[in-house]
Amino acid sequence: MESKENIIVVKDLVKKFGNFVANDHLSFEVKRGEIFGFLGANGAGKTTAIRILCGLSFPTSGEISVAGYDAYKEREAIKRNIGYMSQKFSLYDDLTISENIKFYAGIYGLAPKIIKSRTAELLSRMGLEDIHNRLIRDVPLGWKQKLAFSVAIFHNPSIVFLDEPTGGVDPITRRQFWELINEAAAAGITVFVTTHYMDEAEYCDRVSIMVDGKIAALDTPEQLKKIYKTKEMNGVFLTLARGAKNN
Amino acid sequence: MSEIQVKNLHKSYGDIEALKDISFEVDKSEIFGVIGPDGAGKTSLFRILTSLLLPDSGSVMLAGLDVVKDYDKIRKIIGYMPGRFSLYQDLSVEENLNFYATVFGSSIEENYDLIRDIYVQIEPFKKRLAGKLSGGMKQKLALSCALIHRPEVLVLDEPTTGVDAVSRVEFWDLLHKIKLEGITIIVSTPYMDEAARCDRVALIQKGEIMSISKPEAIHKGFTRILYELSPGHGAYRLLKNIRNEEWCANAWLFGQSVHLTLDTNKEETEFLEYAKREKLSSKKITAGIEDTFMELMRKA
Structure with a gap:
């Protein structure tokens, strides 16, 4: 993995709201095909940083490049080259499976012919051909999550951002979901994950933990557990986040 | 006699069987966990326990009272924290607490002892509107409101969902203090790692209880041979x-x-020959709660 190129480069990112420093000189890199966990307690500054990385908000200062595009001048290009999925909001409940796929693919400007062939391929790979006309609200949560992820990478983005992706499903469904993520990463898509749940952090290649607007730790889960002398990522997180001021 | 007795409970919504013949008992001042994914039936069960939903058949007794016949008495002796944040978002922290105390004919002062440990953490923000609180603080306020009339049974539906890891640990610490007051607690969660904080745990899936045991005995539901393989890189x-x-x-x-x-x-x-040949690091392990849950799902 060491030889792979950096797909996200962040140098001294600062974001202020008035006098409040939400992101305080963040610096990190994410490599192509990496599964990168971005953790922090409520109020640590995660959402602020992600909004900047997704081209939805301007940094106050610092150098930020996402998929080769500049976070100040090329925000539209960034948006076209990323995918986004969140547990809270991803697919439209009152559209069918096929309609959701068509809607998102259309937003990303894919040609109708490509949409048609990739949709057929996706439905068959996930075994959803028979129920492609079912409304999303009638689809079980586990399938919904897997489908939401597949839709988020439908336009072959360089990076996909996952915002607390797998809450509330049984352990088998969650593992099937992480297998999909691994498959995407193996195909070269970078996966950037935020989560409150430390068992999700265990699946990441590397993990950063934000405390009070700063990155307090960044390493592989294995190394972090060694450094903080604990068996689980939960222990690492609690040690770091308990010292936070903004809790 | 047990504080909570659930016998042969059934509940269907049209064709969907939400609860299939659920039975269990909870002792006084026990923390009883109901663990399972979304859609397992946890909320239906808790709504029946709190007299907000009628079962199709079966019975529930709480503190010797029948949840169907004695629903008005039941409501006075339970504290309920629903899964969705249900306090008044346009009232302040203090106003919400006052409201719930008054509804139950009590006052904040009367039972302040019981909620002190929780409330001191949100007291600095008592003038803030409930809708403007962070997730962890909303959760603490909701718990305070559920406790302010000193209930005998506390029913908590997914209190830690969407809350960060630090707040979750603090929340469970609080439940253990509340238990010492003689209050019985039944709590649901989709997060398997929280099983360890309960006295006993029911694993629930598709409307059925797959096992009930102490957290340290859950692994007994797993009867096969289990190995953990640590390849370093490339687990997938x-x-x-x-x-x-x-x-x-x-x-x-x-x-x-x-x-x-x-x-x-x-x-x-x-396998051991394979591991030797591939120089794969591996060790035989005792099943964790997730291994067991998956095994019970397979058998179901």
């Missing part, structure tokens, strides 16, 4: 490779490791 590649092997009964990712299930000693020998 390893997973795909071993799933093709004949000796592999099943294999799942566990973070950067793979958990491999084997059925027979012959399979175990064959």
Whole structure:
């Protein structure tokens, strides 16, 4: 993995709201095909940083490049080259499976012919051909999550951002979901994950933990557990986040 | 006599059976956990326990009272924290607490002892509107409101969902203090790691209880041979490779490791030869709650 190129480069990112420093000189890199966990307690500054990385908000200062595009001048290009999925909001409940796929693919400007062939391929790979006309609200949560992820990478983005992706499903469904993520990463898509749940952090290649607007730790889960002398990522997180001021 | 007695409970919504013949008992001042994914039936069960939903058949007794016949008495002796944040968002922290105390004919002062440990953490923000609180603080306010009339039974539906890891630990610490006051607690969660904080745990899936046990005995539901494989890098590649092997009964990712299930000693020998050949680091382990949950799902 060491030889792979950096797909996200962040140098001294600062974001202020008035006098409040939400992101305080963040610096990190994410490599192509990496599964990168971005953790922090409520109020640590995660959402602020992600909004900047997704081209939805301007940094106050610092150098930020996402998929080769500049976070100040090329925000539209960034948006076209990323995918986004969140547990809270991803697919439209009152559209069918096929309609959701068509809607998102259309937003990303894919040609109708490509949409048609990739949709057929996706439905068959996930075994959803028979129920492609079912409304999303009638689809079980586990399938919904897997489908939401597949839709988020439908336009072959360089990076996909996952915002607390797998809450509330049984352990088998969650593992099937992480297998999909691994498959995407193996195909070269970078996966950037935020989560409150430390068992999700265990699946990441590397993990950063934000405390009070700063990155307090960044390493592989294995190394972090060694450094903080604990068996689980939960222990690492609690040690770091308990010292936070903004809790 | 048990504080909560649930007998042969059934509940259907049209064709969907939300609860299929659920029975269990909870002792006084016990913390009883109901653990299972979304859609397992946790909320239906808790709504029946709190007299907000009628069962199709079966019975529930709380503190000797029947939830259907004695619903008005039941409501006075329970504290309920629903899954969705249900306090008044346009009232302040203090106003919400006052409101709930008054509704139950009590006052904040009367039972302040019981909520002090929780309330001191949100008291600095008592003039803030409930809708403007962070997730962890909303959760603490909701718990305070559920406790302010000193209930005998506390029913908490997924109180830690969407809350960060630090607040979750603090929340469970609080539940253990409340238990010492003689209050019985039944609490649901989709997060398996919280089982360890309960006195006893029911694992629930598709409307059925698959097992009830103390947290340290959950692994007894797993009766096969289990190995943890630690390839260092490339757990996903390893997973795909071993799933093709004949000796592999099943294999799942566990973070950067793979958990491999084997059925027979012959399979175990064959695997150990493979591990030696591939210089694969592995060790035999006791099943965790997730291994057990998956095993019980398979048997169901």
